[in-house]
Amino acid sequence: MDHVTSRPSAPDADRHAWAEPGAEDLGGGLHRIPLPLPGDALKAVNVYAIAGDDGVHLIDAGMALVQARERLTAELGLLGYGLGDIRNFFITHIHQDHYTLAVELRTSLRGQIALGEGERVNMEAIRAVAAGQNEPGFIQMLHGMGADELAEQIRGFMGPRLARPLPRLEWSDPDRWLADGAVLELPSRTLRAIHTPGHTQGHVVFHDDAGAALFAGDHVLPHITPSIGFQPSITRTALHDYLGSLRLMLALPDARLLPAHGPVCESTHDRVNELLAHHETRLEQTLDAASGDQVTAYQAANAIPWTRRQRKFADLDPMSQLLAVGETAAHLEVLVVRGELTRHTSAEGIDTYSLPE
Ligand SMILES: [Zn+2]
Numbered sequence: 001m002d003h004v005t006s007r008p009s010a011p012d013a014d015r016h017a018w019a020e021p022g023a024e025d026l027g028g029g030l031h032r033i034p035l036p037l038p039g040d041a042l043k044a045v046n047v048y049a050i051a052g053d054d055g056v057h058l059i060d061a062g063m064a065l066v067q068a069r070e071r072l073t074a075e076l077g078l079l080g081y082g083l084g085d086i087r088n089f090f091i092t093h094i095h096q097d098h099y100t101l102a103v104e105l106r107t108s109l110r111g112q113i114a115l116g117e118g119e120r121v122n123m124e125a126i127r128a129v130a131a132g133q134n135e136p137g138f139i140q141m142l143h144g145m146g147a148d149e150l151a152e153q154i155r156g157f158m159g160p161r162l163a164r165p166l167p168r169l170e171w172s173d174p175d176r177w178l179a180d181g182a183v184l185e186l187p188s189r190t191l192r193a194i195h196t197p198g199h200t201q202g203h204v205v206f207h208d209d210a211g212a213a214l215f216a217g218d219h220v221l222p223h224i225t226p227s228i229g230f231q232p233s234i235t236r237t238a239l240h241d242y243l244g245s246l247r248l249m250l251a252l253p254d255a256r257l258l259p260a261h262g263p264v265c266e267s268t269h270d271r272v273n274e275l276l277a278h279h280e281t282r283l284e285q286t287l288d289a290a291s292g293d294q295v296t297a298y299q300a301a302n303a304i305p306w307t308r309r310q311r312k313f314a315d316l317d318p319m320s321q322l323l324a325v326g327e328t329a330a331h332l333e334v335l336v337v338r339g340e341l342t343r344h345t346s347a348e349g350i351d352t353y354s355l356p357e
Contacts, residue, residue, distance in 0.1 A: 018263035019044035035062035061102035086111035092217025117177035118202025137234035146296025198242025222262040239330035294354035297329035
């Protein structure tokens with residue numbers, strides 16, 4: 001899924017170098033293996049392999065695609081392992097580019113899957129969508145955001161995809177639901193799962209305190225701002241939660257940033273501070289947009305510049321508009337929590353925001 005960003009960036013060639021095939025040796029038996037996401041603006045997802053005498057442990061698994069499975073097989077082979085040597089899949093969150101290859105591989109192999117327990121609610125919501133019982137929450141929510149027309153457009157081209165039943169296999173439960181603070185003792189290092197809600201409700205990062213490394217999943221990404229709350233089960237507080245989860249990273253000692261999309265960076269704290277500053281700027285712009293007449297999230301999104309090229313909302317494609325409206329609503333809700341705006345919900349279920357009386 002595309003992410004909306006407003007950060008200036010390196011030239012595109014450098015920007016995507018991390019996604020090129022081939023493992024990167026990070027030392028101490030740790031390897032970054034980018035797996036392809038064909039047709040996705042994200043290009044690739046990083047799987048981190050922790051290799052040892054007992055086998056290999058993976059942080060995130062990639063997407064259940066033939067190309068990804070073949071790439072993983074080849075790269076592990078170069079490290080001297082087969083897929084049968086995978087002991088654990090430690091998954092940062094439930095999105096399909098992180099979770100589904102683990103489920104596919106588990107059917108024939110013995111690796112155990114662990115996922116944050118906060119994702120239970122999303123697992124149920126995904127199954128309801130897959131079974132045709134529900135529309136994804138991110139489409140349902142558009143009504144309350146004053147974006148019925150956009151919802152119709154999205155239904156128009158997602159409809160055929162939503163109607164096709166997804167393989168149930170991809171959404172079977174993990175072997176273990178991880179509680180916040182769960183300690184994972186591996187022969188070569190100790191990881192602690194830290195609940196970092198925001199990108200999804202049950203997102204976790206894996207912190208290696210002794211090794212000064214943070215397996216960040218999509219919580220802290222070097223090039224882009226992660227989409228917030230783009231999940232089947234929608235919560236109003238997603239951005240509020242996310243900002244709290246970012247500040248939580250500053251309470252840990254600084255660590256090498258090992259993101260799921262993008263290159264490895266030396267400082268997690270530097271990037272966290274950039275992301276916090278980015279959202280403060282967006283909060284100011286959002287407050288401006290709601291400081292005149294009362295606005296819906298859709299109207300506010302129309303008044304704010306988008307992407308690092310400062311594009312007009314109307315020029316975005318419908319899926320980007322969907323993310324932009326959701327992101328705007330998330331910022332409006334943070335302003336409500338802070339007491340800078342009030343929300344009014346109409347009898348038709350449409351939320352509008354304005355300055356407090
Ligand atoms: Zn991702």
